[in-house]
Amino acid sequence: MKKYLNKGKFKLLIPILFIGVVAVFLTSHAQTKLEYYQKVFEKDFGFEIYKQDGKEKTIDDFLAGDGKGKHLVLLSSSVPVLGLSPRRAEPTPDSAHSGLNLILICDSPFSSDFPVNFSCDENNVFSDKDYLVGGFLRINSEQNIDLWVIPESLLLTSEKRSETKEFFKAIAKSENTSLALKNPEELKKEESSREVLGNLKESTVFETFSISISMFLVVVLTHHLLKLLSREDKKISFLDIMDLFNVNKNIPLYQRIIFFGTIWLIVIYLILMSSVSIKDVQKVDLGYILSYSTDCLNLKKVITSSSTGGYFRLMIFFYEAVVITLILVLLLPSVVKIFKSAFFKISHAAIKPEVKKYSIPILILISLLIASFVDIGSSYWFLMLMMLILAFILFKSKSDLDFINYSKKEKTWYICTALLIVGIGFLLKVREKNVEIAYGEEDLIGVVDEAVVLPYSKQLGEKTLIHEYNFSGSWPVFVDHYLVYSPNHSRVENKNAKDFKKEGSFYIQNGDLEDIISAIYSNETLANELISTTPTNFFRIKPLRNTGNDFGEVVNFVNGEGSGAKKIDEAEGVLNSENIDSSDFNNSENIFINTSEDSNPAKPYTAQEPKIRITFSCKRQDIGINDIKADFYYLNEKEDGSNGEKEVFGGSGGDKEVDKNEEGNSENKIETESKTLFYFPGCSKMGVPQTYEVEFDTPYTDSDYLFVKLNDVLPEDIESIKIINGYEIIDPVYFLSKDGYGVLDSQEITTFPNSPIVNYIFGDSYDLSFDIVLNEDEKFDISKPINELIKEGVLKDRFLIWSTKKYLPVRLP
Amino acid sequence: MSSLFVEYKLNILLILIFFLSLLLFLFPLEKTLGKILKTKVKKSHAFFALMILGLLIIFALAKLSAVFSFPMLIFSLFVFLFGFLSDRKYIYLLALISLGLTPIMLILKMDQIAEFFAQTCYLLLVLGVLKDIFYEKIFE
Numbered sequence: 001m002k003k004y005l006n007k008g009k010f011k012l013l014i015p016i017l018f019i020g021v022v023a024v025f026l027t028s029h030a031q032t033k034l035e036y037y038q039k040v041f042e043k044d045f046g047f048e049i050y051k052q053d054g055k056e057k058t059i060d061d062f063l064a065g066d067g068k069g070k071h072l073v074l075l076s077s078s079v080p081v082l083g084l085s086p087r088r089a090e091p092t093p094d095s096a097h098s099g100l101n102l103i104l105i106c107d108s109p110f111s112s113d114f115p116v117n118f119s120c121d122e123n124n125v126f127s128d129k130d131y132l133v134g135g136f137l138r139i140n141s142e143q144n145i146d147l148w149v150i151p152e153s154l155l156l157t158s159e160k161r162s163e164t165k166e167f168f169k170a171i172a173k174s175e176n177t178s179l180a181l182k183n184p185e186e187l188k189k190e191e192s193s194r195e196v197l198g199n200l201k202e203s204t205v206f207e208t209f210s211i212s213i214s215m216f217l218v219v220v221l222t223h224h225l226l227k228l229l230s231r232e233d234k235k236i237s238f239l240d241i242m243d244l245f246n247v248n249k250n251i252p253l254y255q256r257i258i259f260f261g262t263i264w265l266i267v268i269y270l271i272l273m274s275s276v277s278i279k280d281v282q283k284v285d286l287g288y289i290l291s292y293s294t295d296c297l298n299l300k301k302v303i304t305s306s307s308t309g310g311y312f313r314l315m316i317f318f319y320e321a322v323v324i325t326l327i328l329v330l331l332l333p334s335v336v337k338i339f340k341s342a343f344f345k346i347s348h349a350a351i352k353p354e355v356k357k358y359s360i361p362i363l364i365l366i367s368l369l370i371a372s373f374v375d376i377g378s379s380y381w382f383l384m385l386m387m388l389i390l391a392f393i394l395f396k397s398k399s400d401l402d403f404i405n406y407s408k409k410e411k412t413w414y415i416c417t418a419l420l421i422v423g424i425g426f427l428l429k430v431r432e433k434n435v436e437i438a439y440g441e442e443d444l445i446g447v448v449d450e451a452v453v454l455p456y457s458k459q460l461g462e463k464t465l466i467h468e469y470n471f472s473g474s475w476p477v478f479v480d481h482y483l484v485y486s487p488n489h490s491r492v493e494n495k496n497a498k499d500f501k502k503e504g505s506f507y508i509q510n511g512d513l514e515d516i517i518s519a520i521y522s523n524e525t526l527a528n529e530l531i532s533t534t535p536t537n538f539f540r541i542k543p544l545r546n547t548g549n550d551f552g553e554v555v556n557f558v559n560g561e562g563s564g565a566k567k568i569d570e571a572e573g574v575l576n577s578e579n580i581d582s583s584d585f586n587n588s589e590n591i592f593i594n595t596s597e598d599s600n601p602a603k604p605y606t607a608q609e610p611k612i613r614i615t616f617s618c619k620r621q622d623i624g625i626n627d628i629k630a631d632f633y634y635l636n637e638k639e640d641g642s643n644g645e646k647e648v649f650g651g652s653g654g655d656k657e658v659d660k661n662e663e664g665n666s667e668n669k670i671e672t673e674s675k676t677l678f679y680f681p682g683c684s685k686m687g688v689p690q691t692y693e694v695e696f697d698t699p700y701t702d703s704d705y706l707f708v709k710l711n712d713v714l715p716e717d718i719e720s721i722k723i724i725n726g727y728e729i730i731d732p733v734y735f736l737s738k739d740g741y742g743v744l745d746s747q748e749i750t751t752f753p754n755s756p757i758v759n760y761i762f763g764d765s766y767d768l769s770f771d772i773v774l775n776e777d778e779k780f781d782i783s784k785p786i787n788e789l790i791k792e793g794v795l796k797d798r799f800l801i802w803s804t805k806k807y808l809p810v811r812l813p
Numbered sequence: 814m815s816s817l818f819v820e821y822k823l824n825i826l827l828i829l830i831f832f833l834s835l836l837l838f839l840f841p842l843e844k845t846l847g848k849i850l851k852t853k854v855k856k857s858h859a860f861f862a863l864m865i866l867g868l869l870i871i872f873a874l875a876k877l878s879a880v881f882s883f884p885m886l887i888f889s890l891f892v893f894l895f896g897f898l899s900d901r902k903y904i905y906l907l908a909l910i911s912l913g914l915t916p917i918m919l920i921l922k923m924d925q926i927a928e929f930f931a932q933t934c935y936l937l938l939v940l941g942v943l944k945d946i947f948y949e950k951i952f953e
Contacts, residue, residue, distance in 0.1 A: 196876075196877045196878055196881075197881075199878065200877075200878055200881050200882065203878070203882070205882040205885050205886060205889075206882075206885065208885070208886075208889045209885035209886075209888060209889050211889075211932070211933075211936065212888055212889040212891075212892035212893070213888070213892075214929065214933070215892060215896075215933060215936070215937075216892050216895075218907065218911075218933065219907070222907065222910065225910075226903050226906055226907060229906050230900065230902040230903060230906055342891065342894075342895035345894075345895060345898040345899065346891070346894050346895065346898060349894075349898050349952050350952060350953040351951060351952060351953070352950070352951060352952065352953055355950070355951050360838055361835060361838060361839070364831055364834050364835045364838070365835070367831050368828060368831045368832065368835075371824060371827050371828050371831060372828060376823075376824060376827070376871065376874045376875065377874060377875055380871050380874065380875035380878065380879045380882070381879075381882050381886060383827075383867075383871055384868070384871060384879065384882065384883060384886055385886055385890070387864050387867060387868065388886060388887065388890055389890070390834075390860075390864065391861070391864055392890070392894075394857055394860055394861070398855075398857040401855075401856045401857055402841075402855075402856055404838070406838075406839050410839075411839045411840075414835060414839060415835070415836075415839065418832055418835055422828055422832065425828075429817060429821060430817060433816075433817055
């Protein structure tokens with residue numbers, strides 16, 4: 001046996017054995033409808049699909065978190081068979097943890113009330129308009145539910161399937177942009193650095209660099225052959241050429257080992273890739289192998305697939321990395337050799353003295369010309385190249401630099417030319433400044449995609465306006481915080497939130513919290529409008545240190561029976577005695593009763609520090625953060641007797657004080673402080689509220705109010721918040737809260753169609769007003785208001801076009 | 814006018830640096846500088862200091878793009894100089910090999926690689942011609 005298995009035969013046997021083993025794993029079986037659609041969604045639409053083989057894995061495994069990050073494809077006709085009732089699809093603690101990603105293909109009538117009411121059949125899906133896009137239903141909620149309901153008819157013909165695919169692409173792009181709705185600044189930063197890299201990849205410098213690298217590699221690989229071919233001393237024989245490929249002669253032992261090892265690895269890799277190709281496309285497809293191999297080198301995809309259990313791709317990635325490293329190791333000695341030779345040649349090259357004499361001032365004059373006339377932002381590489389060439393020439397002539405002499409005539413000529421260049425450049429810049437800007441024009445939707453849905457992130461070129469863009473639809477369109485289109489309204493007015501009036505139709509935009517708080521201080525109507533009746537993550541209290549028990553929102557009680565509870569301010573939200581958990585205070589001996597008549601009593605002595613009691617709704621088990629941080633906002637008032645005055649208002653018995661200092665407001669500044677309240681261990685059970693009570697150390701301030709925002713917590717995560725100060729329980733006043741772009745509050749008056757609508761914006765804003773005049777096709781040209789905003793410098797660089805409806809199509813396939 | 818100076822302050826600074834470099838070559842400014850600093854200053858030292866300042870201004874103006882481009886430009890210039898200073902036979906031989914490989918790659922349907930060899934052939938021919946014309950005029 002040992003004799004029979006000699007070295008040569010053993011080499012032959014290994015690949016055969018390997019193919020045999022792979023073939024065992026590639027046993028084919030009949031394809032079901034579900035498997036067909038799984039393949040379609042995976043291969044054609046690019047979803048990560050959870051495949052339940054029917055043998056080992058079940059849908060319960062998926063719901064238990066086995067298909068983490070993947071989508072489960074279901075047929076509506078098979079749902080009862082598969083045992084997944086809509087009720088069962090509700091997030092269990094485990095599935096909610098990983099997310100519930102479902103693709104339901106409707107091939108028979110189906111209806112469900114989870115997560116929203118919807119029904120579907122082979123041709124249609126019916127639900128709230130908010131969730132319908134391109135003939136299917138899409139819900140991507142913050143409660144980790146990602147649901148697609150697709151009528152089968154959309155997948156049957158190539159035309160419909162291609163349209164659906166375009167919508168999938170548009171939604172995927174829009175979802176990336178949706179992040180901007182939550183954190184616009186972060187996204188703009190991320191996009192701008194991504195853009196820098198993208199632009200750099202397409203720049204002349206990168207192109208030249210890649211050509212230089214590849215040519216250098218070609219030289220490294222062919223330098224033996226080049227030497228041989230350019231030999232003049234003797235004739236080149238066939239043996240000489242064969243000698244080139246004689247590995248045993250040309251390279252040392254360690255490299256020989258690496259060489260043969262790499263060859264073996266490459267052979268095994270090719271066999272492996274051929275097996276993958278046979279499995280996936282039923283033939284050995286070189287194109288498929290190449291794309292699969294390059295895909296496996298994509299680090300982003302490797303990380304995604306490994307996190308969702310795609311360990312094969314991870315293995316291939318490491319295999320490829322090993323092969324590439326071995327090839328690099330093999331090439332390294334040649335690279336070093338060529339580098340040494342290049343350095344030797346460059347360092348020993350001697351430039352002629354007359355070249356030194358004239359090239360230096362000419363290069364400087366060219367640099368001056370570029371710096372004076374051309375925008376440095378786009379020609380920086382040319383300037384750097386000039387400086388590098390100058391540095392090279394100087395490096396070559398540093399010893400004889402002092403001996404280069406210029407005649408008086410030459411000196412005068414060079415200096416006059418330099419002054420002329422600088423002078424003309426300066427005059428041109430002055431002229432440019434005085435001449436009106438000549439704008440170019442570009443399309444609002446600058447991508448070639450067949451389908452585009454909002455939100456859409458627009459990168460605006462410099463000095464560019466938007467081409468005419470006619471739009472009609474039943475949803476409003478916003479550009480950053482500005483309303484540029486509204487259906488059923490004859491006029492649109494964008495105003496500053498400080499001018500808020502509760503009349504007619506209006507939107508109140510979200511904004512920076514500092515701006516919102518500043519506006520709340522200056523406009524009582526706005527403050528009342530923004531108060532939320534349900535608990536949110538943004539609330540207001542009176543400072544705990546300076547005013548003692550002078551809380552607008554204080555409720556006192558006697559021995560937990562609630563008999564002494566008094567409502568101080570009706571407008572500020574009231575806490576009923578039933579709301580108080582009396583058990584916490586059963587042992588209280590000191591009772592302090594605060595009444596509205598005595599609004600400023602002496603602060604009682606309490607040994608206890610103020611505490612905050614937060615009850616989380618636990619609608620999501622994992623709210624995505626480990627610690628609860630609070631941002632405190634308060635008004636830092638500067639004494640300004642002439643302008644400042646404080647006015648008490650607030651209607652029915654309230655003692656709400658709002659700073660009415662119109663001019664003085666500019667003197668007042670919103671200060672912020674951030675503190676970590678506690679570490680959040682998570683909810684023990686989904687849907688069961690959980691309460692945490694910790695010390696509440698607020699910043700010292702003379703301000704009337706202290707605003708608190710719980711960071712990275714959704715308003716829906718909060719069930720209630722109580723501030724406990726000694727024996728008092730304070731119910732804060734909750735305000736509407738949102739992250740990023742969005743409408744905080746709105747009012748639609750439908751009784752008067754064609755009435756104007758006002759869009760209120762926080763912070764510095766431009767008053768943009770225009771009439772909505774429809775053209776013959778009943779469309780409105782939204783480029784007009786957008787161009788006005790561009791000309792005013794409100795919109796520049798990158799801005800977001802969005803609507804209150806998610807995935808609003810602006811271009812259909 | 815003052816707004817113009819504020820807007821273009823870095824450009825103005827860069828122009829000043831280039832202008833100073835020119836003056837440095839035409840006049841013995843390094844001696845005046847040496848007297849001020851009370852140390853011996855070489856022309857090349859003063860020039861390199863100005864160049865570094867100029868580079869920093871370009872980095873400030875073009876930010877990340879300039880920072881990434883700088884090493885790429887150094888390498889590209891290095892490869893160009895290496896080619897320019899190499900034996901012309903190597904350049905033309907490599908151009909011929911690239912020329913031969915282009916149709917072979919096209920036959921093998923490796924269009925992108927064929928395009929690369931065609932590009933390499935063209936660039937090597939340009940390099941060879943440049944070397945033939947300018948080498949002896951520039952280098953000793």
